[in-house]
Amino acid sequence: MEYKFTTDNFEAEVLQASTPVLVDFFADWCGPCKMMGPVVAKMADQFDGRIKVGKCNVDENMELAQKYRISSIPAFIVFQNGKPTETFVGAMSESELKGKLERVLG
Numbered sequence: 618m619e620y621k622f623t624t625d626n627f628e629a630e631v632l633q634a635s636t637p638v639l640v641d642f643f644a645d646w647c648g649p650c651k652m653m654g655p656v657v658a659k660m661a662d663q664f665d666g667r668i669k670v671g672k673c674n675v676d677e678n679m680e681l682a683q684k685y686r687i688s689s690i691p692a693f694i695v696f697q698n699g700k701p702t703e704t705f706v707g708a709m710s711e712s713e714l715k716g717k718l719e720r721v722l723g
Contacts, residue, residue: 619672622681631671634696637669637695638669639694639718641672642694643690644676649708657670657672661716689706690706691708693706693719697721705717
């Protein structure tokens with residue numbers, strides 16, 4: 618399942634989550650972000666129960682984009698215990714993203 622993270626639900630859904638959370642910071646106008654959409658959705662299915670996966674639109678949630686210093690998109694941040702622990706930037710292959718998540722989960 619893929620979640621939608623916003624300024625309103627970020628604290629509860631991401632920072633207080635009991636499992637690691639992958640946040641995909643994106644924008645609707647971003648070509649590479651659109652390319653990553655199906656890949657991120659696949660990761661949500663493959664890692665269901667092990668990592669919560671969701672998207673955060675930087676245009677609609679500027680405060681979050683600024684707080685986490687998102688300067689280029691797509692940007693992916695893995696949060697564990699309320700803190701960002703890993704950051705990946707740019708489009709990548711499905712196997713590359715899967716490998717990164719598997720390393721994070723150990």
